[in-house]
Amino acid sequence: MAHRDTTLRRPQLPIGWRRLALRLPILLFGVGLGPLLGRRFLLLHHTGRVSGLDRKAVLEVVAYGPDGWTVASGFGPRADWYRNLRRQPKTLIRFGTRPHAVTARFLTPDQGAEIMVDYARRHPRAARRLCSFMGLPVDGREASYREAGRAVPFVRLDAAEGRRRA
Template sequence: MPPRQTAADRPRVPVGGRRLLARLPVVLFRAGLGWVFGRRLLLLHHTGRVTGLHRRVVLEAVEYEPADGSWIVASGSGPGADWYRNLRAEPKTVIEVGTRHHAVTAHFLTPDDGAGIMARHARRRPRAARRLCAFTGLPADGTESGYREAGRAVPFVRLEAGPGSRRA
């Protein structure tokens, strides 16, 4: 039996108007307007580990590697986020990027991998890196070592597309 989730493990869930605003990108993807977000945001389809119901969440791609067709996303809410826990239970899923669907397999990265990813992310997109740190409650002192330390605390997931997974 898995350990009980503590208050610190529970993700912060937006309520009221913030929830509606947070769910707007999902509605846009479902309406076929995912192209508006380019490669920056992706729609992750996942299956509820308890209910078995189909779920969707929009995530920011921290990195995209066109050579191997992989995206890296971060769980800003920590390892307690439902999408993260659902991927742990069933790592094979589908994502939408723009108007394309990709069959992917989730690979959970080590804290040391996360440190390097966060440092690269901070160099490329300093404001986005500061926002991620602020959202997670981690200190963002603006130094590479500070971002590396933050990256060790944030769970990162590589979503790797399988061969022939790209379809319109």
């Protein structure tokens, strides 16, 4: 179930001004302006697996429904938020203006394949850019997105019982 394909050219984790730029959406959520990012982003709270400190990351929502949200790790399984959720899957997110208790469930490569195909249908340009960013070759055909989706670590953030969204 772990996505450990070492033949992929994963993007380098951001440092310097790139890291700062990628963290700006966290500031938007922090001052109550997260809804400006639309329904395609959420703020994930996670606990550092080494430090035990509260951490935050803004992630793109690739699918959502009344029972939860699905996100992808563009930096692969080595992203800190992904590794932290592996250690502590119960956490909180902020979607729009509301907090939600969630439990992370790590999806299989076959589940990821279907999610990527669906995402590419709904957001073709974003899917192509995401795959390019991750070094995954796609040619626009469903089969190529399915293969790319098998290489991407997808996480389902299931809403806690009694806290399901209407």
